[in-house]
Amino acid sequence: MKRAAMAGALAIAALPASGWAQPSAAAPAFPEIRFAINTDTTTSMPGNVLRNTFTDEILANVVESLVALKSDSSIAPMLADSWDISPDGKQYTFHLRHGVVFHNGTPFTSADVKWSYDYFMKPQSGYVCRGNYDGHRGPKVLAVTTPDPRTVVFELDRPSALFLTHMTEPRCPLAILSPASLDKNGTWLKPVGTGPFIFSEWKQGQYVLLTPFAQYRSRTEPPSGLAGAKHPRANVRFVAVPDEAAQVSALMSGQIDMMHISENTRPPSDPHWHVIAGPGADPAAFLMQTRDPLLADVRIRRAIALAVDLPGVVNAVSGGLARYNSSLTPDAEALYTAGDAVGYKQNLPEVKRLLAAAGYAGQTLTLETNRRYVHMYSSAVYMQSLLSQAGIKVKLQVVEWGTQVNDFRSGHFQLMSFGYSARIEPALMYGDVLGDKSKNPMVQWENPKARALLRSIDGVTDPAARKQVFEQLHQMMMDDVPMIVLNDTPDLTLVSNRLQGVTTWPLGLQRFFNVTKN
Template sequence: MSNTIWRKSLVLLAISVLMLAACVVQQPTVAEEGMVEEEAASTGPPQGGTLRLMGHHDAFSLSPGLGAIPSAIRPALMQIHNGLVEIDASNAVVPVLAESYDISEDGLTYTFPLREGVKFHNGADFTCKDVKYTYDFYRDPENAAPVVGVLSKIDSVECVDDYTAVINMVQVDAAFLVLGAILRIVQSDYHAEVGEEVYATAPIGTGSFKLVEWHPSQFTLLEAFDDHFRGRPYLDFLRVDVVPEASVRTIALESGDADGTAWPLLMEDNVRLANDPRFTSISQAGAGPFLIPLNNTIPQLSDKRVRQALYWGLDRQRIIDDLWFGQAQVAHSNLSPIYPDYYNPDIPRYEFDPEKAMELLDEAGWVDEDGDGVREKEGERLSFNVHVGAGNQQFIPVIELAQQLWADIGVEIFLVETPVAAILDGMRKCEMDAAMIAFEHGAIDPDPHWMMHSEGANNFPCISNPKLDALIEEGLSYASVEQRQPIYNEIQAMIMDEAPVIELFFTHWPAIFNAKVKGQSLDAVDTNRLWREIHLWYIEEE
């Protein structure tokens, strides 16, 4: 299958782009393959300066092998490495370290002619050796990389020569190009020498910025890479500070001590600053839901009737209206409505109905036998912990309201503030009862393998459902929307019926920048695309 034909298939998978006028401000000219065209120095964007961003928690790893990349560390991580391809701001798959790509007629062989003349930050030449090493390392189950699930369909990686990589698949994987081929490439000799643990703190990539300093729980500092194959970035430095409190991030923006935020402010501040001419506000529909994964293996949550009752007993529209200033929409599926080819609007919906919730709990055998307001069954209280990122002022009020509403139906929960790294690790290991997270889709494919498959890299709900696994695998075995759509309709219906997680809402991801920061562009999917193009940003001083 030619590159062109496959791209046509991908277009059918792409999401409609919802752009605000403020999304593109004086963006530099970009060639088709994403390379910046040289402009005369007298008319081009100004060179220099430090872009100061803020995240709400630390960059606990800079490894390309992360399965889920928390929002706060994306601005740094995405500048250090490049993949063979990436998804650009218009949702098109574009070659990066690859010059192009070709997919065989049977969909089992991907051929990537590689870009020559690319340098790593340590001066080493980029070749196929680095591609093979990276894929072989991160797809090896013994290395326990969270990204391993995305690479599980790979049979082998071959180097035809120094600048031609061939990836052979065991079976067709419709999502590989948009999930697997974006894996960021490491410098093979350096990684082999220092190992993954050290590499995660001191990476060497081909990206537009290189690591200068990383001070855990304080800041990450990157410097422009002069020899980047796309050309030197306009900025000299990128600094991402850890500022857990949303109110403090707002103060830093308004005082001029920061230029932007990698995590939304409090909703009232987002709305207020969006109307302040000192700032540029970029807002988009969310592709990934805010949700509460439930540990389906613990006695309190192993019965789907209990999980369904939690849906019926939670007023999600009230959360949006009272806590999010209306800047979200209730999630009636694991897929956002901005996936027009795959979103299923006909799934039965959970509305707020406490009576229905209590009927289900009674039916499941959970009864308040001692009159203390909490239901019991076989000596177990219907009580569990919900973990929230420490200091997360967006999530804590949501769980506090859920705590009140669920108490009314006899369910007791405890809010536990926990470092984000510990939440992700604990959920992957099925060591936590539940947690509130924001799960952003970084690709243009509806595949839910990461979280909803029993072998998913982020199987946070700890589910093992052979029928759902089979449907997910079947959905990946076809390329066309016509073949995949009925499968994903069934997947969505099953996920909502089984309720392994509480899908809360799809928020409008706002990003606020000082108005002097220029060059941003943003599509309708998530913040992934925003941070990928920092090499095009610049600071326009008055």
């Protein structure tokens, strides 16, 4: 830890002095916020095949799409003030904002929307989400037309409830860019977008510097997620510090101002910093291999679900920062319902009855976990102990994270303490866990009726109708017990007390607009 902290300190010491950025001749002096990231971004292009999590985090402050995600994952206007959907759901007409300019000062028009879409859809662009628009993972966009500078029309081959949602996908947004993002040969230079910050400087392996866009035209709605009002108040430097311990040390010494933090690395309380905790959207789960000879019996799986005080496990593992949520719909989402809040309740007499009915004779189950993600390991330890106390014999198998991922992908496990990355809509998460294990061993839930129910809302945009279906899917999954969803991993940020306006977001991307530094 000392060596890591020293390496991090040396890397940060090589940067310009903290407190104030080095302004250009034309730019006013702003305070500088320093945010620690584990590794450098690998590209400056939104959604590029080389992207990583930090690419997404940086560019969320630089580029914008026609619409934006609010904190509850609902859709809000951004570069489009409004849109109309044709009665058959196949035509989206966007009415664009007036007065918006790109970072190079050129006006934003419908031609830029079409140019951006056409660029991303070229195979040589390396855009990873072309499948959302070419018919592979969603509807096929048949045409993008521009009747006038303030109007753009997308024609689809079929209706899609997730068309707008895909535009906002954090890992590959349909960002609206200026053609100045490319050189005269069509080679990528840097993102010239419309967002509140300019992608100003990138010293690879060390930092990325964002500076406020003086001509940014903020929306007037209340800020929420990536939507609403955005006011850039400081320069932002993303500093690459690989080790979490080194990041904490750098924050304590005042060399950085913010960092993401895991629930098991919280430093002691201090007048100079604090932890901001908010709901997350990454589900922590206890997986059960339903094709295992013993676990193929739903009575055994149900006994496992009823043998443990699951809210107590969640509280113990998270230190009280998370609450039990048995649904694949995050409890921070607008689509979450009272039905989603219904989970398993410990019932030891029923456990005894189910085990006897299934003919359970004390066979030992193997629970696989890892030490890299402490919450997965801690959950496994609690589950193993409590299941054994309830008469279900379980032994732990601790493996390297890479081995566990391979076992998950191949389906070679009995029980597994695992976690999924957040999805921007419950349909995408249910789509990941539902399927046929013969074709895709990574799916956990084989239920043809549930798959048909999920497909039935492919073109349904009414939130009330979608809520009803997700609630039904939750109840069906509770009955089948292919997995036990424990909680949504909390979003934690360690912040210097010099900053004001920092908020969390279930999708984890840190937003630096509306944040000030004293």
